[in-house]
Amino acid sequence: MSIPFPARACDAAQLPWLAGAATRALIWRDGRAIDLGAFAAQAEIVAAALPGPASAIINLCAGRYAFLLAFAAALRVGRPTLLLPARTPAALAEVRQAWPGALTLHEPGAAHDLGGLQMDALGSTAPARGTSARSMVLLDATRVALVGHTSGSSGAPQPQRKTLRALWASNAANQTRLAAELGPHFNILATVPPQHMYGIEMSVLLALLGGGAVADTQPLLPADVVAELRKLPAPRVLVTTPLHLRALLDAGLELPCEAIVSATAPLDAALARAAEAHTGAPLIEVYGSTETCVVATRRPAHEPLWTPYPGVDMQSAPDGVRIEAPQLFAPVLLGDLVERQSDGRFALVGRVSDLIEIAGKRASLGDLTRHLLAVPGVEDAAIIQHEDVDSSGVRRLAALVVAPGTSTAAIMAALRASFDPAFLPRPLKRVPRLPRNALGKLPRAALLDLLRG
Numbered sequence: 001m002s003i004p005f006p007a008r009a010c011d012a013a014q015l016p017w018l019a020g021a022a023t024r025a026l027i028w029r030d031g032r033a034i035d036l037g038a039f040a041a042q043a044e045i046v047a048a049a050l051p052g053p054a055s056a057i058i059n060l061c062a063g064r065y066a067f068l069l070a071f072a073a074a075l076r077v078g079r080p081t082l083l084l085p086a087r088t089p090a091a092l093a094e095v096r097q098a099w100p101g102a103l104t105l106h107e108p109g110a111a112h113d114l115g116g117l118q119m120d121a122l123g124s125t126a127p128a129r130g131t132s133a134r135s136m137v138l139l140d141a142t143r144v145a146l147v148g149h150t151s152g153s154s155g156a157p158q159p160q161r162k163t164l165r166a167l168w169a170s171n172a173a174n175q176t177r178l179a180a181e182l183g184p185h186f187n188i189l190a191t192v193p194p195q196h197m198y199g200i201e202m203s204v205l206l207a208l209l210g211g212g213a214v215a216d217t218q219p220l221l222p223a224d225v226v227a228e229l230r231k232l233p234a235p236r237v238l239v240t241t242p243l244h245l246r247a248l249l250d251a252g253l254e255l256p257c258e259a260i261v262s263a264t265a266p267l268d269a270a271l272a273r274a275a276e277a278h279t280g281a282p283l284i285e286v287y288g289s290t291e292t293c294v295v296a297t298r299r300p301a302h303e304p305l306w307t308p309y310p311g312v313d314m315q316s317a318p319d320g321v322r323i324e325a326p327q328l329f330a331p332v333l334l335g336d337l338v339e340r341q342s343d344g345r346f347a348l349v350g351r352v353s354d355l356i357e358i359a360g361k362r363a364s365l366g367d368l369t370r371h372l373l374a375v376p377g378v379e380d381a382a383i384i385q386h387e388d389v390d391s392s393g394v395r396r397l398a399a400l401v402v403a404p405g406t407s408t409a410a411i412m413a414a415l416r417a418s419f420d421p422a423f424l425p426r427p428l429k430r431v432p433r434l435p436r437n438a439l440g441k442l443p444r445a446a447l448l449d450l451l452r453g
Contacts, residue, residue: 014138015168017075018208025213028187028232029065033213039072046073046119054103056147058082058095058116059195065216066107066119067194068204075164075208078143083195085149086437098159099147141165148197148290160197160290162327167205170293170327173309174201174286175210177297181259181282182235188214189228189257190239196439197290198263202239212237220244222251229256242267243380243440245275255279261286263294264439266348266366272301287348291332295325296346305345316340320352356385358394358422365397368423372399375414377406380434383425384447398451399425402433 020026022037046069050057057074059081061067074081082102084091096102104116146162162170178186190203206212215232219225225248229236235258240248242265248255249271260275260283267285275283287306288294295314296306308314313324320335335352354365365383372381380402386395403411408428415424435446 012141015141026207029216043072047076055101056080056082056099058102058104060106070105080144081146083148150290166327171205171209185211186235187232188212188237191244222248222253226253241440257281267300269300276301307345361422363423371418378403397425399428400431
């Protein structure tokens with residue numbers, strides 16, 4: 001069996017649910033590769049066992065193998081996969097209200113209290129052998145295949161629907177970018193979970209619809225990341241975040257990989273240069289969102305500007321940036337502020353939601369936070385604006401800071417040297433850690449809760 005890559009996925013009426021030859025590696029599990037043929041046969045078993053009335057699949061599987069099986073089975077039967085904005089009972093209840101009849105799936109031994117059907121009840125405890133002609137079927141490319149949610153970092157999470165056609169078109173650009181560095185086939189180790197768009201794009205779609213084979217594990221500790229990388233044959237790509245990458249470099253261990261992909265937060269050029277010097281591998285930063293998927297890339301160790309993917313058009317607007325892309329069927333407006341060059345490349349200069357005005361003076365919360373992070377001894381920090389106004393009618397700023405070895409007075413002294421007095425945080429609250437989610441992002445609601453706590 002061999003399923004080709006569609007030449008024009010963005011125009012196709014029907015598309016396959018898997019791509020490549022039956023013998024190509026799709027996932028690494030327990031030290032061995034499971035090929036596409038065996039995976040397809042197992043996904044068929046799961047698909048056939050899914051309850052017929054289910055309107056959608058809420059995929060709670062933490063293990064990547066189980067997640068891929070559930071995701072592929074949902075594709076096979078034409079049911080959208082729903083990603084929760086957070087792994088909480090409240091988030092689950094909200095999604096179920098919007099999708100009556102949705103089925104929740106998780107693997108055996110799942111460490112949560114969200115309930116649902118175990119994957120082993122669907123006959124998915126072991127990989128099957130071989131495949132069948134049924135796996136060659138084409139699916140309706142216009143049906144919704146995935147519903148993600150925005151992170152909530154700037155407000156309430158919003159659902160974002162993706163058709164199978166959109167997933168194919170988006171993945172084709174990522175596949176081409178990585179193939180330029182690694183060749184058409186490569187092995188992926190991801191430190192990010194599969195339940196978010198970045199994890200979906202770089203560790204799920206590249207395996208199902210591209211040329212990647214992904215490791216089932218999600219290591220966090222530096223020594224575990226190194227051990228898992230060594231289990232994979234070259235070429236290897238490490239998919240991670242700036243926060244995790246810094247921890248990996250601080251550990252001083254060898255990182256055996258041929259490429260690194262980073263996203264979820266701006267990557268400091270110095271950190272990118274250090275990563276490339278340490279590994280000898282190119283570090284590729286990708287820019288995108290749950291609304292758009294990845295639309296641009298750069299190598300921050302060598303270039304400050306972003307290059308849009310082919311077919312992507314970005315135009316500055318008063319309230320953000322207007323994006324058109326092959327995977328989008330209508331332009332999307334993001335709240336990012338960009339400076340576009342004549343050749344189409346662009347610089348990110350902030351977010352509309354970050355712009356604040358106090359006492360007639362304007363600043364960016366992101367820029368202020370970068371200055372705070374540059375203070376010696378500050379390990380992590382965030383600056384936010386109070387929801388309530390003070391006695392003078394002004395919404396002041398507050399800071400949450402992780403700096404175990406530095407005094408508050410020393411931090412404030414450093415800020416007075418670089419901040420306008422109107423932007424000095426009141427209060428500056430020291431905390432043991434910030435409430436980052438699995439991708440390292442900081443939902444505003446969680447920051448406000450920590451500030452009040």
